[in-house]
Amino acid sequence: MSGEPSYSVVVPVFNSSASLYELADRLDLVFSNYSNEPFEIIFVDDGSTTEQTWQSLTELAQRYENIRAFRLSKNFGQGAATLAGIEKARGHWIITMDDDLQHHPEDIPCLLEYRQHDVVIARFSDKKCAYSKKLFSRLKSALDIRLLGLPKNLVSSSFKVITRRVALEILAINTSRPFIIALVLAVTSDIVNVEVVHGERRYGGSNYSVRRSLSLISNLLFNNSAILLRLMSIFGFALAGLSFLFGGFLVVRHLIYQSTVEGWASLMVVMLLSTGVVVACLGVLGEYVSRLIETAERRPLYTIKEERDSMGNS
Numbered sequence: 001m002s003g004e005p006s007y008s009v010v011v012p013v014f015n016s017s018a019s020l021y022e023l024a025d026r027l028d029l030v031f032s033n034y035s036n037e038p039f040e041i042i043f044v045d046d047g048s049t050t051e052q053t054w055q056s057l058t059e060l061a062q063r064y065e066n067i068r069a070f071r072l073s074k075n076f077g078q079g080a081a082t083l084a085g086i087e088k089a090r091g092h093w094i095i096t097m098d099d100d101l102q103h104h105p106e107d108i109p110c111l112l113e114y115r116q117h118d119v120v121i122a123r124f125s126d127k128k129c130a131y132s133k134k135l136f137s138r139l140k141s142a143l144d145i146r147l148l149g150l151p152k153n154l155v156s157s158s159f160k161v162i163t164r165r166v167a168l169e170i171l172a173i174n175t176s177r178p179f180i181i182a183l184v185l186a187v188t189s190d191i192v193n194v195e196v197v198h199g200e201r202r203y204g205g206s207n208y209s210v211r212r213s214l215s216l217i218s219n220l221l222f223n224n225s226a227i228l229l230r231l232m233s234i235f236g237f238a239l240a241g242l243s244f245l246f247g248g249f250l251v252v253r254h255l256i257y258q259s260t261v262e263g264w265a266s267l268m269v270v271m272l273l274s275t276g277v278v279v280a281c282l283g284v285l286g287e288y289v290s291r292l293i294e295t296a297e298r299r300p301l302y303t304i305k306e307e308r309d310s311m312g313n314s
Contacts, residue, residue: 004090010042010044074303084304095160096180117190120194141155
């Protein structure tokens with residue numbers, strides 16, 4: 001492909017194969033009909049456990065001159081894999097999407113109609129996924145609004161268009177566990193939604209287990225928000241205030257009635273409760289400190305093991 005591309009499509013991949021061929025064909029057709037401007041497709045294999053995934057990407061990179069494939073040395077997570085693709089992208093507009101075809105390539109021109117904005121995010125009219133995943137999606141949307149400051153009239157999804165300027169700015173942010181929408185909100189407020197259709201999954205099952213979903217929520221809470229520290233502080237001051245009031249009550253009662261309060265059981269309950277709160281707070285602090293250490297050590301978000309393109313480069 002000659003010249004710098006106008007558009008770069010970044011697709012993080014994990015344990016996929018069958019959907020990749022159809023995705024590549026449909027992306028090629030969409031851009032061929034949409035514009036005469038050059039484009040590229042960047043697949044990032046996020047440490048797939050199936051060798052067939054990388055074999056399929058290698059074959060696609062050899063078949064299409066505008067496809068580049070990168071293989072990470074281990075599974076770093078979708079956010080890191082997406083940033084790896086964004087860093088390698090050369091287009092003026094960068095489109096990120098999933099590999100399972102639930103994001104329709106044919107909707108990309110609809111998003112690009114609003115490319116005068118910094119970021120264009122797909123809003124799905126009706127998500128075709130399990131009820132449990134819909135519940136998780138609603139929880140995540142509520143946290144995006146409460147913790148990240150996402151405007152209430154917007155929703156986030158991994159199907160989006162970002163400008164090259166925004167891409168360079170989010171790549172400059174040093175974080176050990178990236179959360180893409182948090183990075184986007186840190187550099188721009190010029191964000192719009194475009195409603196599109198969410199497709200049925202026809203290849204394989206979802207890679208987002210309960211563990212992965214909880215990990216995503218954990219990254220949002222600890223790496224992109226200080227809300228737990230604030231709640232811990234509020235709860236600590238409230239508990240301290242109640243303790244002082246209760247202590248004052250006991251002193252006054254003793255002075256008035258000149259009696260010794262037996263209260264051994266209540267004292268033990270208070271001590272155990274206080275100890276439990278302190279230990280829990282130390283656990284929260286420890287989680288924050290461990291993640292701060294990861295950031296301070298400047299551990300790589302990802303490492304690339306192999307690369308393939310139409311020229312056979314590796």
